[in-house]
Amino acid sequence: MTEGALAGLRVLDLSGPLGNYCGKLFAELGADVVLVEPLGGSALRHQPPFAGDRPGLERSLAFLYQNTSKRSLRLDLEHPDGRQVLRDLAAGAALLLETDSPGRMAARGVGHAELSSINPALVTTSITPFGQTGPYAHHEASDLVCLAMGGLLYLGGYADGPPVQAGQQQAYAAGNLFGAVASLLAVTAAETTGRGQHVDVSVQESVVMGLENAAQFRDLEGRIRRRTGGRQWRAGAGVFRCADGYVYLLAGGIGGNRFWPNLVDWLAGEDVPRVDELRGEQWGEREFVEAEENRELFAEVFLPFARGRTKAELYRDAQKWRVPLCPVARPSDILRSAQLRHRDYFVSVEGPDGRPAVMPGAPYVLSETPWRLKSRAPHLGEHTDDVLRELGYSTERVVGLRKAGVI
């Protein structure tokens, strides 16, 4: 088997919802990722949804997804002997990932400064809601609060209602993802220079990166972008109801109105009534397609046509005519996607209660160093003995640590 691109890197993942996905990205490109969990288990083990809706340390679906291909070491960092174990682990690690409040690791005597005196090449990545510095560094947050403070929440939702959050904890996803890029940049530098560093990731700022052009609208045109969900915001752009749900149509593409002629040709080919009213240069002009009466005209022509077809049919036919239209898919639709099946995208691991758990697999295809699922998420402390033995700890020492309640 080929070695992964990140083979030879040891990563210590002390995180939870803010960092576990980041650790997973390292693990599945070949790094040896050890989840270092407190005695009660990492925070994500306590987050719903749970398998069968029954809470349990091995039943959180988010935990089971974000911690595949890692090993678990259960370790009490509040105990001095536990901290010594962490120092010993850090001596051979390339990256330590933590998401505690700023200063907590240092207060325990295992902050970046102390660990780097043992291992100067170590990268420590801290992912926290607002970063390590600044007036909000110690503020409390949730995914929702980070999404709000980063400005993305304001853009989601309906014109006539409150802002609405992006589904499935996207602020934390952003922190994990930018955290992964930042960590690998720092590891790149460490492998070149021998010098590690402390990487300080702000979830709020990671969310800000998703504002698209809203900040520049404010800066250049003095306009505040607002939410437009649930409506056709330009003729041929937005969500449209069809026979079995909704489709998203973006006839204009980005910039200009590139695909409008294709759309009109498609509808004409289907003998859609009144399609000729959609012809003409004016449909390429921003002001015209944004005008309410023209949006309504488009809806009057398109909706009766869409209502007679399923989202799968519309997707197939639109693409045939080179029109950017996609179904508003549900997870169950996506699990059946012929495209994803062809690419072997979903993977299966043994889930709780011995039943298969099917989940997303490789987010990228690397031809020489393929993404690889190594194992299901570990049980709490499943690899404590293995990891300590690899560290050279004697059986007596491991027994002693266990007796003292450190592991």
Next chain:
Amino acid sequence: MGQLPLSGVRIADFTWVGAGSYTTKMLADHGADVIKIESSAKVDGIRLSPPFKDGIRGVNRSGYFADRNSSKRSIAINLKTAQGRALAREIVAVSDVVANNFTPGTMASFGLGYDDVREINPRAVYLAMSMSGDSGPERDFLGYGLTIGALVGIHHLSGLPGREPAGTGTNYPDHIPNPCHSAFAVLAALRHARRTGRGQYLDIAQTEPTIAVLGPAFLEATVNGRDPQPLGNGHLRYAPHGLYRCAGEDRWAAISVTDDRQWPALRSVLGLPAGSCPQEWATEAARHRDREALDEVVAAATADRDAHDLCARLQAAGVPAGVVQDAADVVERDPQLRARGHWVRLEHPEMGETLYNAPPFHLTGTPVTLTRPAPLLGQHTREICREVLGLDDDEIARLEAEGVLT
């Protein structure tokens, strides 16, 4: 500026529009020499996407483009000409990464498909970011962030229960899941190339990374046998957890009580005496069960409050809370983003001093200071022709006159 993590790495960047350009921005901001290969014969559509400086349209005036292209250089090459393609191949030959986000087959039509590139530069990491990936029945399909967001489930999962889905309001996959996964894969592949001298082909669909950040939703379907529905602003465990209207126009506070100890603190800041709520709301399970009634109580108590003042008091009491900030809040008022130096203003030759995102993280050992604004179309054509391609001024003038460098 000191040594940056990607100093010495060169990227031949054929990406355009959203996700591809944002990927290479991250690499450019951290020291890579990113050469954006573009052409006035087929302008990157995002150069013509608003907002524009002073609202005046122009290929060098888009803020949407500018923010995605900081720290890069631009060479104008018309790839429809044979000489243009030959020049592009020369840049590719001396690059560590070759990036594009065209539909499959487009690069091959320029003689720049992976097989071509591997022949001239076996060390190159070749990043291809088509919509559906380079295989399968939907290989040739096309889409943008908004339609891809619908295709991968994030649109369906974002909205109020019982209403049509709302989505994120943005081309979400373009800005976070796709560029981050792509940049991570490139960095990993560069490591492999450093260690072995071998490049490789990265086939990154613009669907699969976003599906990957929705993982638990698929486990709900496959383990629990039900399609997850949008939660509005709710949470499966926490309550209160939502947005509460405050004084002023369209002002909202986001509040999440994530721990039972925060509940009396919230009540105290909201001025809700102990007797005004059921005793059993002391526990998370009861609050979550009664969340609709609870939301009404909280909303009534926030309606006349100033959002910033309320959130400051909640934070002082240890309750997770934040203002739902609009672009003006984020850009002009947020003291945290200011203290972190998140916004950078760079002097652009045509747009003047304009706004850019700095990286959302601090590499404290190799800090980054953005200095180079987005390039004008073809701004660095001559410089790159001289430095990278070794052409003299006469040759450059000839290629310009013949419509190759345009």
